[in-house]
Amino acid sequence: MNPTTAAELDLYQDVVMDHKRAPRHFGTLPTPTHQARGQNPSCGDDLQVTLNVAQDRIEDIRFSGQGCAICIASASMMTEAVHGGDVVLAQQLHQRFRAVLTGELEPEAAHLGKLISLAGVRRYPGRIKCALLGWHALMHALDDKP
Numbered sequence: 001m002n003p004t005t006a007a008e009l010d011l012y013q014d015v016v017m018d019h020k021r022a023p024r025h026f027g028t029l030p031t032p033t034h035q036a037r038g039q040n041p042s043c044g045d046d047l048q049v050t051l052n053v054a055q056d057r058i059e060d061i062r063f064s065g066q067g068c069a070i071c072i073a074s075a076s077m078m079t080e081a082v083h084g085g086d087v088v089l090a091q092q093l094h095q096r097f098r099a100v101l102t103g104e105l106e107p108e109a110a111h112l113g114k115l116i117s118l119a120g121v122r123r124y125p126g127r128i129k130c131a132l133l134g135w136h137a138l139m140h141a142l143d144d145k146p
Contacts, residue, residue, distance in 0.1 A: 015117040020069040025079035027062045034144060037065075038137035040129050045071040049137040056087045063137075068130050070121060075134030077115050087142055094135045101128045 032050035045067035082090040099105035107119040
């Protein structure tokens with residue numbers, strides 16, 4: 001669903017701000033099997049993703065760091081979306097989310113769940129990196145074999 005009414009835009013903004021104010025899965029894991037850091041020097045966003053993967057499932061995931069509202073909200077929603085899920089499904093979700101933000105895929109066709117709240121970021125090319133930073137860190141963490 002592409003937000004078109006003022007009420008829909010307000011709802012999506014509320015979801016993003018809720019995740020910024022009270023990010024889910026915020027913190028670090030004491031002994032992660034995988035970890036990576038993502039930085040965007042142009043705006044100062046700096047995130048670390050730590051996770052435990054067992055038998056190709058993301059058993060636990062956390063993120064820490066600082067960033068703008070879009071960066072933190074996206075990382076928070078990402079952790080909710082992939083926690084307990086299959087690694088391959090997380091990679092596919094990342095591809096669909098990136099495709100929506102870059103305009104390659106319409107939001108309605110992407111099956112993003114709550115992540116659709118961030119689809120409006122695609123209208124602001126300078127903010128796409130903010131929304132993808134946590135995802136890039138997650139993908140780098142998954143690429144690094146323990």
